[in-house]
Amino acid sequence: MESLYAITTGVLTACGLYLILRSRTFPVVVGLTLLSYAVNLFLFSMGGLTTDGAALVDGAGDYADPLPQALVLTAIVIGFAMTAFVVILAMRARSEAGNDHVDGRKHEAGEGRR
């Protein structure tokens, strides 16, 4: 369970980081989304993974740490709003600059200028 969880978070983070470093705005936005998923998963596990426990304190039995759940809810809400904002911003940038390069350039540096 732990290793599966760790590998999932790691792969999501790596993909997110790779996409953020791309030069077009769409992959960057997708990368930010993936990264925020990875972060949410990570936050969820920060109090230690509890398997077969109650989500809330329920009598004497095993229970999961409730604080990360509250935090991850906050992080999801904020992340969602931010993603919406950055999508709109990317579209505005696309219409203002005439292309979807993050620097507003027409071509990659290697391709030469128009």
Added chain:
Amino acid sequence: MSSHLIVLPVVLPLVAGILLLFQRQGSVRVKRLIGTGATLALLLVGIALVARAAGGEVTYYALGDWQPPFGIVLVLDRLSALMVLLTAVLAVGAVVFACAGDDERGSNFHGLFQWQLMGINGAFLTGDLFNLFVFFEVLLLASYALLLHGGGKERIMSGVHYVVLNLAGSSLFLIAVGILYGATGTLNMADMSTRLATLPAEREGLVVAGGLMLLVVFGLKAAILPLYFWLPKAYAAAPAPVAALFAIMTKVGIYAILRVYSLVFGEAAGPLANLEQAWVWWLSLGTLVAAAIGVLAARDLRLLVAYLVLVSVGTLLAGIGIGTPAAVSALLYYLIHTTLITGGLFLLAEMIGAQRGQAGTRLVKGRPLRQGGWLAVLFFAGAIAVAGMPPLSGAIGKALLLAAAEGMERAWLWPILLLSGLAAIIALSRAGSTLFWRSTGEADGQRLAHRQWFGVAWLMAAAPLLVVLAGPLVNYTDATAAQLASPESLTRALLNTEGDAP
């Protein structure tokens, strides 16, 4: 009422922002009245907070009456009170300036402005690491929208960089907070500092990783050397009142570094104490060098001021890097000075640009200024203050910092800081002579509004006032530095049951 005083800097802008949202389509006059009124009220609250904190007592406000370390607390000590008051003073100048017409270039300027104030004040007051993240997001969300206020290609393109970088920074912040919570089991900063003292050795690596990741996040906000590339473009593109308010944003990063590393990773943390010191010291020197080169290379007055903000970031960080109470006191004095003066210079750049026709703020030959005399006087005063020449406030701040450096630090800091000052003098004198003397054609600019004059004069007045009031002010910053150096008083006030929670 007085027990709720601590939460007012957060609640007041929040309520004002909501009122302004209702008035979104309403008359300009009402919006300006609410915006300015709320900011002035914030100024009064800030003064009351400083008066309350000046005695040295640490008080806290437990939200929902959940006592620390379980609930979220807002903590008032000398440092947070000072920062809230500084924000309010800066905001008054910026909001009055905006009332001259900048606020109507887009929608809902005043509402966003108030929410940004709420985020900044919250970040200064909170005593909880996750809450710090939330307030960072509040101030960032408002700043994204404010940066784009008025639109235009320049703003949108610099906005993309700013937003994407800060979103990545926020993710990193969450990861760091998660690691620290996992390792210590608490998010309250005071509680975390006591738990670090008894940390099992095998978790030390985790805490170091978390702590240094926080430094990266705060470094991104404060614009330290490898993380500052977003700043000059964004600040130069932002509308003038917004750029002026942004002058405090880098200081939020500085404040967070100061707070987290003095409280959580203070002397009590044992082997983890002063985790950041070595990094911050060398990066601050690097920032100073890079910023000085930027100052010399800038071809636009706004860009020049943006690089001057970076110089101030480097100077402030050097104070943190030295880390003695004397250096912290000096950096707090310099922080007040630089925030107000660079804010004023952003406003002044807008006024100069408005009278030069096509040339705008670019440092090329343009039309002569219609009200050049007064603008030149203000520019001259601002340039002397920001470059750190006597008799204005920058000189005292720099002298205090130079005096605080000892031994090898002195050998590094003195030449770099003084040369960066020289670079500022060269660049500003070149900019001034181009703007005011090299001109052709007829002056045809609009006369500037009184509100704009008031905004600039309000902020620039800090330069002589900080000199006149240097005595009491340095006493206050000395006391603040002493309080920061002994975080036990804060920990004791928070974690014992006696506090004046409502």
